[in-house]
Amino acid sequence: MINLTIDGLDVQVEEGSSILDVAQFYGIPIPTLCHHDGLTDYGACRLCIVEIGKGANAKLVSSCTYPAEEGLSVRTNSKRVVESRKMLVELLLAMCPSSKTIQDLAAAMEVRQVRFKVEHNDCILCGLCVRMCAEQMDAKAIGFVNRGKDRKITTPFDIKSDVCRTCGACMYICPACELRCQGPDPPGDVCGACANIEPVCLEDEDDKMCFLETCGWCYKELGRKKIKEKKGK
């Protein structure tokens, strides 16, 4: 067993676990995106960063890939961690502003605006689909190609892969190409309506069952109405 402290709490864990495993075991929330319980950790999204070490040697590491070490002191919510995470989410939002997963992450971290030029990419290169395909589907039909800003996920030579069984697992696990949030506000803004759980419609309707696919549609209408009312006044 390994002894370490996490957010001031002395804990004991088995050898071979990652910091994220420890945190999740002890119920300490760390936001994740490219982590999935059934897949090996990759450390691409950097959202699960935590601060380790002390003083001038303190540094940020991704908790999903960093092994729990004897005597390690981990802080999951220091100022440095929280501010860095916010910037990372902002970067994600700028890539893929209408992904509901990202919108929810942003809302939870109170990121309210995007200061970068917004792009509408289909992919945030988290690598979940690549690992899904290789580890769970045993197909290895897709992988990363190129490096740097040209990096992308595709089949070898960009042609239809023989090993792909079109099982759809890649799409199932994708946080970017899921059903888009068609939220009320212009791209680059985060409404946080769904992440804040209480749909606004409940304020107006007592026990309304909502049958809409995405939350926020009604709010969009409502919002327009309210603006009109204000203008009318």
Next chain:
Amino acid sequence: MKIKNLADLRRIKENIIKKAKTGKQLITVCGGTGCHASGCKKVIDTFKREIKKGEIENKVEIKVTGCHGFCERGPIVVIHPKGIFYQKVQPQDIKEILSETVLAGKIIDRLLYVDPLSGKRSTYEKDVQFYKGQHRIVFGKNGLIDPYKIEDYFSIGGYESAGKALCGMHPDKIIDEVKKSGLRGRGGAGFPTGFKWDFCRKAKGDTKYIICNADEGDPGAYMDRSLLEGNPHSILEGMIIGAYAIGANEGFVYIRDEYPIAVKTIKNAIEQARQYGLLGKNILGSHFDFDIKIVRGAGAFVCGEETALIASIEGKKGEPRQRPPFPAQKGLWNRPTNINNVETWANIPIIISKGATWYSSIGTENSKGTKIFSLVGKINNTGLVEVPMGITLKDMIYGIGGGIPEGKSFKAVQTGGPSGGCIPKDLLDTPVDYEKLKEVGSIMGSGGMVVMDEDTCMVDVAKYFLEFLQDESCGKCLSCREGIKRMAEIVTDITKGQGKEGDLELLEELANVVKDTSMCGLGQTAANPVLSTLKYFREEYETHIRDRKCPAGVCRDLYISPCQNACPAGMNVPGYISLIGEGRFKEALELALDTNPFPSVCGRICDHQCQSKCRRNQIDESVAIRSLKRFIGDYEENNIEYPEIKVSMGEMPFKVAVIGAGPAGLSCAYFLARLGYKPTVFEKLPVAGGMMAVAIPEYRLPNRILQREINNIKKLGVDIKLNTQVGRDITISQLWSQGYEAFFVAVGMYGDRHLGIPGENLENVFQAVDLLADISLDKPMASPVGKKAVVIGGGNSAIDAARTILRMGAKDVTILYRRTRREMPAYEEEIKAAEREGVKLQYLTAPEKIFGEKGKVKSIECIKMEPGEFDKNGRQKPIPIKNSNFYLDVDIIIPAIGEFSDVTELFTGLDVETKPDGTVSCDKNGVTSIPGVFSGGDVVSGPATVINAIASGERAAVNIDQYLTKDRTRTYSWREHKKVDTFFDPEAEPVKYKMQKPSALSSDKRKGNFDEVELCYSKSMAMKEAKRCLRCDLEIELQEKMEQEKKAKEVPI
């Protein structure tokens, strides 16, 4: 033949040395990459052919070696045993070298190296300044051996360290020795090598690997390449020792395939080592087996990172992974692995043979030994230099590097490749070691050192490195991939003039996140170029964003033409020059007067920064912008009507006082008058014009010309009150109560600095500025006729004083300057003119004491100086040579060592902030600490040029207007770019012909009078010269036009 033991190896070495002792002369030709580029192949071939032809094979031998380091001067030829050093040798020089130097023993002067600082020739390699400051323990052997011959390596004691280690040292002892030597990883991070080896040795597992990281990819760095190409066996020997110490039996050299010569040499070296039994089973009879394989990398920058490199060797995508586990625990194929850089491996044999104590005596406390740097960029001596750790940057750049070419000034040095930072001039004292470089925001990296001069835009530099990194990041981490991309996006916007407020804060925030949250070294250091430029050159970023200006003239979207961008007053140079070219002189003058009230003055005495940036320079010579400006002013005097200056219709109801009628004050008044103000100018002297009137002698600037331009300013409604000294005759508070609402203080620098030596108060010691002023104001002074005069100083006023006193009839005029000619701040053309007129210049001489007789100057005691340590500006501090004193008999002494200002009297009762040197402290718009009081010109900047003063006057005028009208959004007609409708044919190729120099008065006609020396162009000459302009101002416009035409021509499919 296998070498079975150490004794065998020594025997072979002795045999080789014996054979080599033939008494032949040895010609070594550098065959490094740099010399290949300058054509060494032809030189080598010619040597071989000529030696054969002349049948002198028994007298001389030729050897092609690895890189000598002095790549700037290639192809390099050194003739041993004397060590005669020839540079830039061409095939046509070979015959002469063989017949003169080799056979007759004569030196060919033209092929010798000339030191750019002292101008001296060096005959021998050891005397060359470039090599003198170096300590070449690793790299020096390159010049002695043929990299393709293992026998050459044997002859300099090669593989003896391996023998010593394998046959006589326990692995722990070797690791201890390396630990004690203090050697740290030369790849960049600087981890202590001994400890790294120790971890790997102690790691569990019976199979271990060692790797040589030869994936050098930094732009501007090529020292690993030159070691691989020039001395591959030293790397192999280091690896053999390392493998033995760690317990590895297999090694890899990961080398990028872009280095074909290096791949060839290392491959050849491995084969030769195998043949001699230095690789393989039972090396040197030690029962230790070791072999090396080559893995060729595909050129991904990130594969220099150790975990990515391992992945690449394993055949996976070159992508770093999380450490821990470190490679020493789980590396290649999950076995303990030790990775070191090429240069680190090459250091090992030296440590083993000479001992850790010797090695650790070189360098600083925490950084031991030497480091090879590739000194490149805007520097005279480009090349590879090996220096002891702890050498200061200034010694490297000015001493070994020989300073900045073309007399330009140093701006920054970028160390450590794309992940390093830019270090500004103020920090040139920084010693080069791992910690100190990190402290100033850069890194040692693998040793790239890119020197940048004043023509470099730091925003553009940051953009360049970000663009490199966004291509070379592996792309795994979101922070690195997206972060760098977004940083590049913001910086690119700034260089295009689309930057906005808040960009810099966002950039800084993002840069820190990228640094903090990325996994590997690439991402963690990727922000350095941004952070360091933001730290040291933030002002430059701000100028790009707020003023939409690129001071260095690099960002093409931010300026109209390089000359206009370089002009402090932003004159529309291509505009008025093209108008001159069409003979439309009145329009040209009107355009010039739009931004500069003193075109005729500037046409004579401006330092013409525009001309140094002129693009015509790249074809033949820059356009004579200054002389053309003078021409229009002079032409107007006799031939055309003075153009009407546009003045605002409405009158401004505010009273403005301008204090000081120098160029800054008068310009401010001029621009204010054009806005409808009626400013009053107060001047303490009986003439207007400030230093232009009293300090610049008549032969450079006739008073008539100056007064004409001042009169034109007066015509606009400016009132100049002469003989009124504000502070003494009337105070600012009194003026305030008289209804003046804004003040512009531009009183200049009028006090002379004193020498601080005994005898300065004797009669006939005149301060230069006082003397010049007295002469121009026709005050009586001691007649210098027939006397000996000494001027002390090296600035323009020293030259002015010397030339003036010579004209007054002095018999013998000498200028004493304590530094060398190269460092003299006066304009080169002025120094030359003074020399031509008979002024003697004595450099490296300082006055010590002035002796008098009956209260009058009699003689001066001087001391000789020698150039010493470099300062941050690359000037060498003069150091007195002991007992070199000498005496000069003189009648007149004129100190001219600078001016100072004193504004205490002027600002009585006002709390205006001043700097310790007496200048007024204010922002670049002239706003001082007191609302309503503005300042500009020399009194703010210290002694500067007329055009700078004009520019500061203009800025102050705009700010005074905005302050008084309380409207920050007002626009100013002269600040808008005015297009001229002159004809220009973009298709025409420029015909080469050089700048036409205006004629000058012959030196015998200059004696005894103050006639203007430089003469004006004739009309036809001026028009011809003006036609040389390349019209850079039309570049963007024409490009857009051509693109539109191209689009229109395209047939839609």
